[in-house]
Amino acid sequence: MEDKESLDLYHYYRSMQENNIILSFKGNITADLLTSILEITENKLEKIQEQPRIRRKVFNILVECLQNVYHHMDEMEEEEDDNLVNSKSSVIFMLGQDDESFFITTGNHILNDKVSILTEKIEKINKLTDEELKSFYKEVLTKSEGLSAKGGAGLGLIDMARKSGEKLVYEFQDVDEKYAFFSMYIKVSR
Amino acid sequence: MEVVNIEATLKSPKVLLDKDNSTFEINGRSIPENTSEFYAPIMDWLKEYGQSPNSQTDFQFKLEYFNTSSSKCILDICRIIEEMKQGGNDVKISWIYEEYDEDMLEAGEDYEAMVDVPFDIVMVKSEDEDLYK
Numbered sequence: 001m002e003d004k005e006s007l008d009l010y011h012y013y014r015s016m017q018e019n020n021i022i023l024s025f026k027g028n029i030t031a032d033l034l035t036s037i038l039e040i041t042e043n044k045l046e047k048i049q050e051q052p053r054i055r056r057k058v059f060n061i062l063v064e065c066l067q068n069v070y071h072h073m074d075e076m077e078e079e080e081d082d083n084l085v086n087s088k089s090s091v092i093f094m095l096g097q098d099d100e101s102f103f104i105t106t107g108n109h110i111l112n113d114k115v116s117i118l119t120e121k122i123e124k125i126n127k128l129t130d131e132e133l134k135s136f137y138k139e140v141l142t143k144s145e146g147l148s149a150k151g152g153a154g155l156g157l158i159d160m161a162r163k164s165g166e167k168l169v170y171e172f173q174d175v176d177e178k179y180a181f182f183s184m185y186i187k188v189s190r
Numbered sequence: 191m192e193v194v195n196i197e198a199t200l201k202s203p204k205v206l207l208d209k210d211n212s213t214f215e216i217n218g219r220s221i222p223e224n225t226s227e228f229y230a231p232i233m234d235w236l237k238e239y240g241q242s243p244n245s246q247t248d249f250q251f252k253l254e255y256f257n258t259s260s261s262k263c264i265l266d267i268c269r270i271i272e273e274m275k276q277g278g279n280d281v282k283i284s285w286i287y288e289e290y291d292e293d294m295l296e297a298g299e300d301y302e303a304m305v306d307v308p309f310d311i312v313m314v315k316s317e318d319e320d321l322y323k
Contacts, residue, residue: 031223035200038221052316053290060255060293063221067257070223138300144262155258163293 022048024094028087029070038063041095048097050190058102058188061160062095065106065186068156069093072108088179101190107183115172115180121154126167133162164188194235202228203253207235214249220256229263236270243279247271252286253294268305275307282308288316
């Protein structure tokens with residue numbers, strides 16, 4: 001078969017199958033879409049019949065990740081006016097599982113200017129012990145007086161690290177002189 | 191005072207604020223994108239209630255989970271209750287969590303440490319039957 005696209009699709013299919021992807025999405029996220037994604041995920045997690053404790057944890061971290069990229073998208077939209085398909089405000093996320101854990105991955109574009117500050121935030125979080133994370137969370141929360149509705153201040157990242165009990169795995173890839181691509185991977189042990 | 195009675199949705203908790211029946215509770219999940227919009231009427235009501243509260247106030251949180259932007263609003267509610275205590279009123283916060291839910295237990299402990307209000311952290315049996323399968 002010469003049709004390259006269909007071959008690509010089979011490749012995607014197999015790769016998702018092999019990696020046990022429960023749900024994946026690429027595109028622009030709207031508030032309605034976010035609601036649907038959360039609804040679908042919740043149903044799927046219930047069918048997987050995981051312990052409710054783990055189910056809640058996965059769901060909770062997923063909410064945080066998605067709302068993070070959702071709010072971040074607003075900022076990106078202010079930056080650019082590309083057409084929707086090629087838009088840098090479009091994001092990707094995946095939820096997958098293996099025998100030991102669930103994993104959540106998200107990817108989005110970020111302005112090159114913001115790479116170093118985000119790196120600092122994550123590196124700081126990754127250095128902290130559980131107890132230190134707990135006090136850092138409280139510190140950021142109490143200092144967040146007058147904080148924007150978007151959360152900001154990295155409280156979401158601290159929460160993800162705390163709830164997952166794992167380090168935040170992340171990567172930046174060069175895109176062009178203005179943007180980088182930010183990927184994050186969070187594991188939740190079963 | 192008017193009763194605040196907000197039904198739960200997929201993203202927001204059930205809220206019942208009823209001065210006459212002395213019921214003050216937030217129940218369920220709190221993950222709206224725009225938390226300040228959701229919580230604004232609740233804050234307004236509580237501030238007004240704080241002007242002349244009942245002889246005892248037991249504010250109940252029974253949360254399944256909440257996003258980090260809600261965590262700020264929850265702290266603001268606790269702060270209003272703290273102000274009522276500073277004004278010499280008999281207040282407490284009941285933080286109810288389901289038995290396996292360590293994250294919500296920890297969240298309760300966080301708030302207990304952040305405000306000067308008596309906290310009852312109460313464990314209840316889960317309503318989720320899957321737990322016993």
